[in-house]
Amino acid sequence: MWREEATGGQADRSTGVVHLQLPLNDPSFNLETAVCSHGLFMMAPNRWDPASKSLHRPLRLSTSSSLSVRISHPSPSHPLLLVSVFGASSLCSQDQHAILAQVRRMLRISDENDRVIKEFHKLHAGAKERGFGRVFRSPTLFEDMVKCILLCNCQWPRTLSMARSLCELQLELKLCTSREDFHPKTPEPRELKRRHGKKKKIIVKLETKLIQDEAELAEGANSEINHDNQPNNLQGKETPSSTPSMEETSNSCVEETSNKLSTVSTPLYDLSGDMSCPSKQIGDFPSPEELAMVDVDYLAMRCKLGYRAQRIVSLAQHIVECKLQLRKLEEACGGFTLSRYAELDKELSGICGFGPFTCANVLMCMGFYHKIPADTETIRHLKKFHAISSTIHSVKKDVESIYGKYAPFQFLAYWFELWDDYEKIFGKTSEMLPSDYRLITSTNIKSKLSKKRKTDG
Numbered sequence: 001m002w003r004e005e006a007t008g009g010q011a012d013r014s015t016g017v018v019h020l021q022l023p024l025n026d027p028s029f030n031l032e033t034a035v036c037s038h039g040l041f042m043m044a045p046n047r048w049d050p051a052s053k054s055l056h057r058p059l060r061l062s063t064s065s066s067l068s069v070r071i072s073h074p075s076p077s078h079p080l081l082l083v084s085v086f087g088a089s090s091l092c093s094q095d096q097h098a099i100l101a102q103v104r105r106m107l108r109i110s111d112e113n114d115r116v117i118k119e120f121h122k123l124h125a126g127a128k129e130r131g132f133g134r135v136f137r138s139p140t141l142f143e144d145m146v147k148c149i150l151l152c153n154c155q156w157p158r159t160l161s162m163a164r165s166l167c168e169l170q171l172e173l174k175l176c177t178s179r180e181d182f183h184p185k186t187p188e189p190r191e192l193k194r195r196h197g198k199k200k201k202i203i204v205k206l207e208t209k210l211i212q213d214e215a216e217l218a219e220g221a222n223s224e225i226n227h228d229n230q231p232n233n234l235q236g237k238e239t240p241s242s243t244p245s246m247e248e249t250s251n252s253c254v255e256e257t258s259n260k261l262s263t264v265s266t267p268l269y270d271l272s273g274d275m276s277c278p279s280k281q282i283g284d285f286p287s288p289e290e291l292a293m294v295d296v297d298y299l300a301m302r303c304k305l306g307y308r309a310q311r312i313v314s315l316a317q318h319i320v321e322c323k324l325q326l327r328k329l330e331e332a333c334g335g336f337t338l339s340r341y342a343e344l345d346k347e348l349s350g351i352c353g354f355g356p357f358t359c360a361n362v363l364m365c366m367g368f369y370h371k372i373p374a375d376t377e378t379i380r381h382l383k384k385f386h387a388i389s390s391t392i393h394s395v396k397k398d399v400e401s402i403y404g405k406y407a408p409f410q411f412l413a414y415w416f417e418l419w420d421d422y423e424k425i426f427g428k429t430s431e432m433l434p435s436d437y438r439l440i441t442s443t444n445i446k447s448k449l450s451k452k453r454k455t456d457g
Contacts (some may be wrong), residue, residue: 037132101128120412
């Protein structure tokens with residue numbers, strides 16, 4: 001039985017799925033192109049399904065709990081996106097708004113983004129012909145910031161593994177905290193300065209408890225299932241999210257949603273597409289509140305983050321303690337001018353671990369396309385496509401001389417070339433299986449190019 005929701009959503013009570021619709025003002029919008037445009041779409045908990053050409057991942061409700069969502073597009077010219085939310089017999093208006101706001105942010109759906117794309121296409125005929133202009137990003141700025149940290153100083157396969165491990169940890173914490181007898185063993189922020197020996201003891205206790213909880217809950221979790229050497233640039237690298245905060249959510253909405261979720265089993269998540277294998281289940285991307293309470297040493301060990309663990313926990317704690325307000329940061333992006341870029345770049349640079357490359361990637365995610373996050377992959381690209389032997393010291397000057405004519409969209413012009421090159425070497429990213437994402441490495445690029453030269457010769 002179908003029922004019309006207050007904001008246009010339809011709920012199928014028999015299957016526990018709520019179907020929402022998101023209007024599209026741009027007739028040229030293409031979901032496949034919008035999603036498979038940046039390495040961020042390959043990172044957990046995102047899962048692109050090549051067969052159905054749909055995007056799957058958990059998204060948070062206004063109450064901060066997560067549900068699995070599928071985003072699909074009936075046809076390239078269809079005026080609506082279909083957003084199916086699994087695990088609820090109904091959603092209140094605040095939750096519907098929260099879900100759709102995150103979808104808009106990921107796919108850069110807004111009047112401002114439509115304007116940017118039209119202006120860019122006036123300067124770049126090739127991008128217009130291919131429908132390129134929307135660069136995929138995360139549903140929240142926090143997730144973008146953490147993933148930009150994961151992109152630094154490591155190979156692509158490890159970046160993918162770290163993102164997945166964070167989502168696995170989120171599910172473990174969710175399973176643990178759902179138990180009435182669970183008491184977090186990780187220290188509060190004020191305890192982080194305690195002596196190293198005591199911290200180790202706390203880590204062991206938490207790890208032991210997670211293992212015990214996983215074993216005890218495995219059978220119950222299974223019964224709920226309804227339905228896993230890169231160039232740093234592949235990762236990669238505006239419109240503010242208007243998702244309501246917990247404080248802004250009315251008590252009636254919290255009660256309404258929790259009551260309707262209690263009778264419906266929530267699908268656990270799997271990147272491989274095999275929903276029947278518990279070993280491949282992951283959760284949502286952790287929130288600042290979840291990561292702020294986790295011990296740094298345990299996080300580094302559990303998710304193989306190394307020095308990044310301290311930076312991620314510190315970022316989460318600053319957000320929780322309101323020292324860094326991400327919504328205000330995004331809302332202040334109006335104009336996307338060079339002066340505003342400089343102001344935000346200065347503010348982000350003050351965050352522990354946010355160097356020039358990370359800041360440039362975060363600002364790109366926020367909608368600034370003036371600057372190109374340059375690294376060794378940029379140097380490789382300039383040599384291959386523009387016959388310029390750039391260095392780490394000259395690369396910024398070199399990219400400006402090449403892409404300056406596309407101002408203020410230099411990054412979009414550069415990324416169009418680089419992404420197109422990746423797809424010529426490895427095939428269309430939208431048709432790749434998630435298990436093949438880790439094959440996109442600098443070593444494999446050299447190998448494939450070498451084989452091609454031998455074949456052509």
